[in-house]
Amino acid sequence: MSTVSPSWSYTLHLPHDPRAPGIARATLRTVLAAHDLTQLTATAELLASELLTNAHLHTKGPYALRLRAADPGGLRVGVWDSDPTVPPGFDGVRTPVAAADAEHGRGLHLVRACADAWGASVLRELGASKGGKLLWAECQCDDLR
Numbered sequence: 001m002s003t004v005s006p007s008w009s010y011t012l013h014l015p016h017d018p019r020a021p022g023i024a025r026a027t028l029r030t031v032l033a034a035h036d037l038t039q040l041t042a043t044a045e046l047l048a049s050e051l052l053t054n055a056h057l058h059t060k061g062p063y064a065l066r067l068r069a070a071d072p073g074g075l076r077v078g079v080w081d082s083d084p085t086v087p088p089g090f091d092g093v094r095t096p097v098a099a100a101d102a103e104h105g106r107g108l109h110l111v112r113a114c115a116d117a118w119g120a121s122v123l124r125e126l127g128a129s130k131g132g133k134l135l136w137a138e139c140q141c142d143d144l145r
Helices: 020-034 038-058 107-114
Strands: 009-014 063-070 074-081 117-122 133-140
Touching: 009 020, 020 038, 020 063, 038 063, 038 074, 038 107, 038 133, 063 133, 107 133
Parallel strands: none
Antiparallel strands: 009 063, 063 074, 074 133, 117 133
16 A cells, blocks of 8 residues: 655745755755655755845845655745846746856756746735735656656
């Protein structure tokens, strides 16, 4: 008889603090270890790091890391922030190319190149919701692709 793992999700609310992305990555590693998904650590950390850094650099308020199971044997990494503007490259229309000597502008390209799926959702202000957007990326275990 096969068993089905229950779905799970975690949300870590982060202040606009330069230490927050590192704390979020440590939390990500703990969650992956707890759910026996350590084979996803390198890719998941890269995805989370780029999305978290984008939120920290381009917004002024708090942001949040959301981790949830993506069936089968995968992970969805999402980062919410209060700015509803979807960045170029995630908006489905524009894919900007960074200049060869640019110090910034490659993060979301990395996310799109390394993720098995990715996307963005604009969240409208409803009741207790804070609006903003959620950028997300999924990665799957190699043996389950």
